[in-house]
Amino acid sequence: MITMKHKSQLKIYNTLSRTKEIFEPLSPPFVGMYVCGPTVYGDAHLGHGRPAITFDTVYRYLTHLGMKVRYVRNITDVGHLQGDADEGEDKIAKKAKLEQLEPMEVAQQYTDSYHRDMLALNTIKPSIEPRATGHIPEQIALVQGILKEGLAYEVNGSVYFDVLKYNETRQYGKLSGRVLEELVSGSRDLDGQSEKRNAVDFALWKNAAPEHLMKWDSPWGTGFPGWHLECTAMSSKYLGKQFDIHGGGMDLMFPHHECEIAQGNACNHQDPAKYWMHNNMITINGQKMGKSLGNFITLQELFTGKHDLLGQAYSPMTIRYFILTAHYRSTLDFSNDALRAAQKGYKKIINGLRIAKGLVFEADNDVEVDEKQAQQVEQIIANAYRAMDDDFNTAQAIGHLFNILKKINSIYTGQLNAGQLGKEVFEKMIDTFVVFVEEILGLQEEKPDHQEGLLEVLLKLYTDAKLAKNYGKVDEIRSALKTMGIIVKDMKDKIDWAYEE
Template structure:
């Protein structure tokens, strides 16, 4: 295993803590996945890329990561206070389909978009509907502990009674007295004893589409229950990292902590990580504001707020240029800047893979060696410090300057010595591809086309047919490529 002292920001303690590996070095990572009742949007992209990068970096360091990401396909209600329709069931009624058809349709589209963003598949991707027995068993356990109550076929978590044993609100910083005073007066309109109680199991009305038999009658699980049931099944009652968006901190993750403590008398996870929210042109994303953008709309440019289409790697790069705990504002200007940055890195990736060390040029320059080693060390320190991809990318650009200088002949590879040259090239490639997960978006057919055009360009230049030279150069530029006339060869690059 590579020796790195990782520090993770733990939302529960609101501080950075040393990450202590379990021996053998196994890491349990659980991330709340999507509720599959619509196409994946920007809000889905950020946690997917954030925790994909966490997974990638831990794996790079030598940890054996078991990455579990759930699919919510039942129990997420439309309204507040555990009322309203299940989101998937509502969509199924609108489209006159079976609920599981809706769930499968949008699960498939989510997987398609995550693949385009080059996120690794989770090791396990459980569905809420596939774990109904485990959820029922969990409700029974909480009832036995005396921390839940049953009313008319529904079961609710007794938050006030739990709070007498373990403080409720530790993750989000909420105080239960303030939650009580801030909640609407139930006035006998609800089955719940207190407004802060939440549903573990809901009695299903006859017209409800998704329902199962239980000891309390026909019903369906509450939204918060699924993650406790599935994380404990696949990672144990206490695992390493629980991740998700900041919008899930309260009430979803707060309820998970309560459920875990009620059943197992300990917090479910040692570290809680939350990525911050996405805004669009400074506004919160929402359908009512007309700024709700799906990933497919981004990839095709088919949205009124978009000036152009943005490829998946531009979106991935843009998300990585901000620390995951900072807010992230999408705008055309910001995305176009990210597109240029991505192309610079990828041009460097192409070059790095072509460079080679010539022993005949070896003449070590200690200052150049020091600059490379300092940039490499700084990039890893950034990742070790709570996965700060934004800072790491900045240090990668310092390495890119050296790679470009070798490529253009301003620097000889020999000034670094064989060991440091290999380290420079190898680190750059590993960071771009393996850790940041950025790939070159060019097909084999494109590669053949570019090579053919460069051959024709070389022939036209040799024949001094400058009109043809300009025509080929302009044609490649229209396709997003620029011709580079080097001293000893003709090459190309992505237009930045």
């Protein structure tokens, strides 16, 4: 691994304060980061891909800066009810009934497929990946603690968080900006239809009907945990009562994360996380993604191209690159045109990576360092880091990488002599490009099966045919390589190749 010294002044946009704040870990150099993972009742889709790549990049950059990160991302395998509500059927149990499987079979099947897709996207495995069903005792203990504080009540074997009581001394809604009075008035039509004292209250533990598939014994009877409770139990177990970063999609801000803050304050008397990060939503051709709209696209459908809205298959690295070309807090619109442009951009970067790794410092004796050129390179490198330090702005960082790539290509084609930069700046430029592409952005070369051996043979035949002036054979081999997505590059002193952009 290439290591580089960079003194960071990292700023993170904290949803809680609605400002960018200088990142100061609670116990440097250690960083605790909790990210809400998937509810495993279906194949991973674009909405799973964006937060996974976003927080993988956060993890990678913090690690690059020398921080020791414990990254916890959970698996929700119980308690997430239809409509994200406190009533209705468990999403996993419903799928199990439809497919005539045990709920844990469903959870395992889709956990495995999620891992497969995350591996394809080159995301690093989290340090810990706890499952909700593996932490029932911790969740029961949390409910008992909140009851002891007088901020919850039990009705018919279910336990609910008392939001109005909590709000007497604290602020429910401070993360999402919701005003409790407005929430209460907007939910009055539900009064009398529920066993809750108030419609804004949320379930900590639900009594299970006899036919309910997933249930456990508790002090209040047989039941199952509330969706919001799981994350509080698992984050506090592995990261402590307060940790550095809590991440997730913007759709989780309310009520999920809001409820986590309430639970954390109720039982631990402090906010669970110092910094709250939320990635924005994705749209498909300008529309919100949804099964009813026919634009619901899974990651596997993207990788194979098997969806009516897709003009072709898009590789995992094309998807990763595309997601990184937008700032994580901006809306991201998927379309065939945008994905094709991303495919081209990704291949430019990977062609540059191949060139960068092959370049060695060679300077003519009569070449002097061009201070202007050297300073330009130093500035571009500083700009790339400045972009990442500004709330992980990968979109701007990629723009600066292309500026570095222009310099690398100029040396590769002989327009610029490496000696004009000086050995130190040259090596810093190459190292920066490689580190950003591979370590920070997590992009990797996607090689077609058996490519290297076949390429070697075809390029040797191409070279021999050219030397023999057999131009018919030259054109034939060039055409064959193009069908593989490979372009032959005839250079002054050698023959090279690149991925077709």
